[in-house]
Amino acid sequence: MQWDDYDAALFDLDGVLTPTAEVHMRAWSRMFTDFLADRGGQEPYTDEDYFAHVDGKPRYEGVATFLASRGIELPHGDPSDSPDELTVCGLGNRKNALFNEVLHTEGIEPYAGSVLLLDHLAECGVQVAVVSSSRNAGDVLRTAGLADRFTVVVDGLVATEHGLPGKPAPDTFTYAAGQLGVPTSLCVVLEDALSGVRAGAAGDFGLVVGVDRGAGSRALREAGAELVVADLAELIVASDPVDPDELGGEGGAG
Numbered sequence: 001m002q003w004d005d006y007d008a009a010l011f012d013l014d015g016v017l018t019p020t021a022e023v024h025m026r027a028w029s030r031m032f033t034d035f036l037a038d039r040g041g042q043e044p045y046t047d048e049d050y051f052a053h054v055d056g057k058p059r060y061e062g063v064a065t066f067l068a069s070r071g072i073e074l075p076h077g078d079p080s081d082s083p084d085e086l087t088v089c090g091l092g093n094r095k096n097a098l099f100n101e102v103l104h105t106e107g108i109e110p111y112a113g114s115v116l117l118l119d120h121l122a123e124c125g126v127q128v129a130v131v132s133s134s135r136n137a138g139d140v141l142r143t144a145g146l147a148d149r150f151t152v153v154v155d156g157l158v159a160t161e162h163g164l165p166g167k168p169a170p171d172t173f174t175y176a177a178g179q180l181g182v183p184t185s186l187c188v189v190l191e192d193a194l195s196g197v198r199a200g201a202a203g204d205f206g207l208v209v210g211v212d213r214g215a216g217s218r219a220l221r222e223a224g225a226e227l228v229v230a231d232l233a234e235l236i237v238a239s240d241p242v243d244p245d246e247l248g249g250e251g252g253a254g
């Protein structure tokens, strides 16, 4: 793709820069599998549940959306609830303890192709920001050694602080563009989650790129991705060495 047309890239984190979508996915699966088994009378939790209801959304919205899909009603509770409490927030915090256990015992490396793209954008002078629903984004960026690359990080904590609705609303991406001082039309949104792609498509962004880490190319396109890649290194294209102006106005591919 031609980065000359854009001034900024707005990256989702989990599943786009780092393989932490898998860590989230496993933690959600352990928590919901145990919760449903204790409750009884429910089909087991599956990866399809994750992609359809949880992926990319703020923590407690993911819990609430999944429970609603199963017709289960629980009190919302409060973010300060202990992981033992049978509330939406308690279940979210139960999963968060599992996520942090894996993050801190196993660590995390960024995707190599994503680091190559970040290097390329730095060379091209394209600004970058992270836009993540996660309240753990700062920790993940530090653990992956990426924190120094971003001055603008709009995560779940920033969204709460500024009252920004989470993905699939476009507001967190729009806010990041504003923080960079770049019009949204000159920003590229890069997302692996259907909720995140929908957030990009709902805003006035220059381009929405879907990164297929399991959601599926077709589903990402249906959610609004204009381009789908399997790895961010695919977005590094050597500049055309021929300046169309030098061809006398007749020879450019257009």
Ligand SMILES: O=P(O)(O)OC[C@H]1O[C@@H](O)[C@H](O)[C@@H](O)[C@@H]1O
Binding pocket: 013, 014, 021, 024, 025, 054, 055, 056, 057, 058, 059, 062, 096, 132, 133, 134, 135, 136, 137, 156, 193
């Ligand atoms: O619970 P956290 O760390 O605030 O994360 C919320 C969500 O953050 C998103 O980035 C992940 O795709 C989701 O899987 C996760 O549930």
